[in-house]
Amino acid sequence: MQVLAVVAGANPTPNIDILVVGGGGGGAGGYGGGGGAGGFRTNASLSVTAGTSITVTVGAGGAGAAGSGSKGSDSVFSTITSTGGGFGGQGNNSNGGPGGSGGGAGGYGDPTGFTGGAATPVTSPVQGYAGGNGATNSLKTSAGGGGASAVGQVSSAAGGNGGNGTASSITGSSVTYSGGGGGGTDSGRTSGTGGTGGGGAGNTTATYPTAVNGTAGTANLGGGGGGGSQAGSGAAGGKGVIILRYSDAFDAATTTGSPTVTVSGGYRIYQFNDTGSITF
Numbered sequence: 001m002q003v004l005a006v007v008a009g010a011n012p013t014p015n016i017d018i019l020v021v022g023g024g025g026g027g028a029g030g031y032g033g034g035g036g037a038g039g040f041r042t043n044a045s046l047s048v049t050a051g052t053s054i055t056v057t058v059g060a061g062g063a064g065a066a067g068s069g070s071k072g073s074d075s076v077f078s079t080i081t082s083t084g085g086g087f088g089g090q091g092n093n094s095n096g097g098p099g100g101s102g103g104g105a106g107g108y109g110d111p112t113g114f115t116g117g118a119a120t121p122v123t124s125p126v127q128g129y130a131g132g133n134g135a136t137n138s139l140k141t142s143a144g145g146g147g148a149s150a151v152g153q154v155s156s157a158a159g160g161n162g163g164n165g166t167a168s169s170i171t172g173s174s175v176t177y178s179g180g181g182g183g184g185t186d187s188g189r190t191s192g193t194g195g196t197g198g199g200g201a202g203n204t205t206a207t208y209p210t211a212v213n214g215t216a217g218t219a220n221l222g223g224g225g226g227g228g229s230q231a232g233s234g235a236a237g238g239k240g241v242i243i244l245r246y247s248d249a250f251d252a253a254t255t256t257g258s259p260t261v262t263v264s265g266g267y268r269i270y271q272f273n274d275t276g277s278i279t280f
Contacts, residue, residue, distance in 0.1 A: 024237025039100020165197020198223025
């Protein structure tokens, strides 16, 4: 049963259920690390005010690159900000970047290894998990980016898998969001898979210097981009998404930005795949 927030002297307005997913981080090149997933946040009873326009900012995915990738952009609705995913670290060169979930570290870190990006913020509300650390050996295998429910993985013999995301049924169907990108590898090794929830796979190649780029994170799931092969580039992270719903006993809201609007299961459901606004 929806709880109603009644404003004196005005029409009642709903408390809304909301999901806010940040843009996924970009993967890295040169057997680079996978990008971290965009931050995942929910609120089951967010108060809104009738007649007040709320800006809906959907974060873009970070760019992939031949070097280290780029951090994803934040998604913002009212008081809720989901941090963009951290970038994957270039192979043999750098650490993963911090973000909603952290980016995976680059490979070839003999003797001490590189470090996966931290999930930020590190205190409540936790939005995701850290990227994997690079392998401490001379094999060119990079780590996966963190996801909303698991850290990125690392392997001494293959690219690390991205951390898995988290499922939400706010649309009426269970959908998994915020998976980490898989790590890339040099020729002849197995690359990392993307985490469930839109994480892009890392990539490899049979013969150097053939360049194979990583796989992009899925748009509007906030997945991290996959790392590229030894001569390849990392891929872009997936754009984030903002989804809200409230009881269909209340009138339809006014929107900009062309969200997808459905009425199902007793709810009005608004899915913003791009930036816009909503007035209740």
